[in-house]
Amino acid sequence: MAKTLFEKIIDRELPATIVYEDTQCVAFRDINPAAPVHILLVPRKPIVKLSDADAADQALLGHLMLVASKIAAAEGFGEAYRLVVNNGAAAGQSVFHLHLHILAGRPMKWPPG
Ligand code: AMP
Numbered sequence: 001m002a003k004t005l006f007e008k009i010i011d012r013e014l015p016a017t018i019v020y021e022d023t024q025c026v027a028f029r030d031i032n033p034a035a036p037v038h039i040l041l042v043p044r045k046p047i048v049k050l051s052d053a054d055a056a057d058q059a060l061l062g063h064l065m066l067v068a069s070k071i072a073a074a075e076g077f078g079e080a081y082r083l084v085v086n087n088g089a090a091a092g093q094s095v096f097h098l099h100l101h102i103l104a105g106r107p108m109k110w111p112p113g
Contacts, residue, residue, distance in 0.1 A: 004097035006042045020071055024063055027071055027102070035082075036105030037075045041068050047098040050087045068102050077104035084112070 008014040009028060016028035019039060030038040043060055047053050053061060065083075072081035081104035086092040 004046055005095050006040070006097040006099065007046055010042065010044055020067065020074075022067070024060055025067055027067070030101070034101075035103040037072075037077060037081070037103065039071055039075070039102040041071065041100040041102060043098055048096045049093060050085050050098055053098070064100055068100050071102055072104055075102075075104060080104060082108050 003011070003013075005014070006026075009016040009018075010026045016031075018026060018028045020027040020041075023044075025041055025043050027039050027041040030040050041064055043064060045057070045060065047057065050061075068081075068083055069078070072078050075081075081102060084101040084103065085098070086094075086101075
C-alpha cells in the first residue's frame with residue numbers, strides 16, 4: 001500500500017511544522033489554515049476515515065480527543081476551539097488518513113458550511 005500524504009509527513013519524508021507527537025499520533029500545522037490556529041492531529045495508524053475505525057481503535061480515538069484539547073490549550077485557546085472530522089469526500093475529506101482539525105483564534109459560526 002502506498003503511504004498516505006500524512007504518513008509521509010509522520011515519517012519526515014515531507015516537510016511540515018510538527019507541534020506535537022507521541023507514540024500514537026502526530027500533530028502539525030495545516031498548510032492552508034482556515035483559522036489563526038489550524039492544526040491537524042493524525043494517528044500514526046493509517047485509518048482511512050472515522051467510519052473505518054472499530055472497537056479496537058476506541059482507546060486511540062479517546063487519546064486523540066484528549067491530545068487535541070491539550071494542543072488547543074498549549075496554543076493559548078484551551079477554552080475556545082473547534083474540532084472537525086470530515087468523514088468521506090462528500091463531507092469534505094480530501095486526505096484519506098483520519099485526522100482531527102483543531103481550529104481556534106477566531107469566532108466560529110454555527111452551523112459550519
Ligand atoms: P480534509 O479535507 O478534512 O481531508 O483535510 C485535509 C487537510 O490537509 C486540509 O485542511 C489541507 O489544507 C491539509 N493539507 C494538505 N496537504 C498538507 C500538507 N502537505 N501539510 C499540511 N497540511 C496539508
